[in-house]
Amino acid sequence: MAHLRQVLLCCLLSGAAWATAGPTAIAVHGGAGTLTRDSITPEQEHAYLKILNAAVQQGHERLQNGATGSEVVREVIRLMEDSPLFNAGHGAVLTWNSEHELDASIMLGQSLAAGAVAGVTRVKNPIDAAYAVLASSPHVLLSGAGADQFAEQQGLRMVENRYFSTPRRVEALEIFRSHNRENKPQNVDEKFGTVGVVVLDSAGNLAAGTSTGGMTGKRWGRIGDSPLIGAGTYANNRSCAVSATGHGEFFIRWQVASDICARVRYQGLDLLTAANQVIHDELGSAGGDGGVIAIDPKGNVAMVFNTEGMYRASINSDGKKVVSIFRDKNNSNNDGQDLSDG
């Protein structure tokens, strides 16, 4: 009997271990835009590939070690917010009034729990403020000075607004203003640079998060798609998890993130087909530029964009890694080449 109990206990334990060690997968993006090989230097390309690779690698290792989707989404987004390379956290673009107003959101696919902040100016890591809304308030979306106040009450690290500034973004605002005075078209890439993460954790739960500084020269308290559940961020274990980047107003009107998941859930489409339909057929034909990363409960990953490029990286449930920036001419699925060891 003692032996039988041991065997049973062993089976139960290994069952438990097995149950918490399902397949894992992760995808990250750092914005989409008119990115071509001519538009950035080899040094810039290397710097982006390096941090994209580090982000996806670190997130994947944490998932393999049993970290939850919620933890990994926040850790990886913090890493990208802290980098000056992306339009999120440190390195965010400047508003019309030469300030930074940051947006972020997170959603968990098991519970549909969600939290978001719009227009925060003093939280070092807006993704942590979004999670605090999810975990410690009855609300989903807080905005402006009230959201900063809430984050401070929650004990999050606060900074001066100028912490987010970088010379590159100051220059971009000057160019924006000069184009505005002369009625010249703006560099559309200044709309982009949002960061996002989607994961499947080892417990089988999906999660998604997005963080951004919004558009250079934005005003009137403009809120884009990044903090809006269903537009820039969505996660539902029944279908998929999505984080978007691009011309936010189109992503709101087309409900990009939740529409991809609705097509998966209600039409039974595979993830890539659903993402291609929404990004190319719907948004593309309407003139809405941008892209998404998406993941499904089996660990399939889709990284789809209708721009020249999208900073992106992924490791799917088969362990296949992609780290890429430009569009691969031979790959209509936009999921690029494996440049991780390049």
Next chain:
Amino acid sequence: MAHLRQVLLCCLLSGAAWATAGPTAIAVHGGAGTLTRDSITPEQEHAYLKILNAAVQQGHERLQNGATGSEVVREVIRLMEDSPLFNAGHGAVLTWNSEHELDASIMLGQSLAAGAVAGVTRVKNPIDAAYAVLASSPHVLLSGAGADQFAEQQGLRMVENRYFSTPRRVEALEIFRSHNRENKPQNVDEKFGTVGVVVLDSAGNLAAGTSTGGMTGKRWGRIGDSPLIGAGTYANNRSCAVSATGHGEFFIRWQVASDICARVRYQGLDLLTAANQVIHDELGSAGGDGGVIAIDPKGNVAMVFNTEGMYRASINSDGKKVVSIFRDKNNSNNDGQDLSDG
């Protein structure tokens, strides 16, 4: 030949008239909650039925005379914003700081054009500010002081914040604060009272709009579902138009407005079945209280809620009018009795 030309011209003219005189339909709501016959006086009931009837009647006549969905949504919502009976415009609830912060949105089903404002404090009719964002800005959602500034620049009528106050809402905030001090549960109905309109116009276009003061005692710049496209408001000629009212955080997480339309579009469900699934099966089982009004391109109307009642009225494409408050025990579809002549 002259006669033939006359006949042809006549046919063309009547054809044109016919083309712009398709079926029309409209539904309005003034909020959902624990409304029972015992909870309001006969005088209150009469006052609500009277304005609901006036709203739906006026909107329907305008639609019959060829007004666009966009015009009728704004006209009818203005009427309800100007009434002290609803939690929108004059009569809105008070925030934690004894102020009014108003949200509104509008969406047009033909173009998916959308506009919204969150947390405005000085625009007399927030629905007009939402429409100005749609019509006169490159954005979809503006917030806070910036949104007020934009509205003022657009020439909209501005008021002092106290214009929105009524004795009833001042008292509600006092009760809220006293319950808060004593850790007593809040009266959930103070979450509700949002107004909304959905229409099918004679050109075959759907439109939806929603306006609210949000939740009594809200703070930290909380934004609910009403100004969020896909959550509180959605319109798409391919599927349906929806305006929601209820516990906003649930409506955001469940993407109530766009999910109903996704089920219509992708699963081929009829409007009422789709609305019932989302409001009863999804939201109801999760504890999310509230309801929706919805309309499809054929002029079918669904008014569905999982609360005790919802202030509502509709005239569908067959001309059938419903004006109602309470749940009709004999009617699982929640579309009430015809009380319009009561």
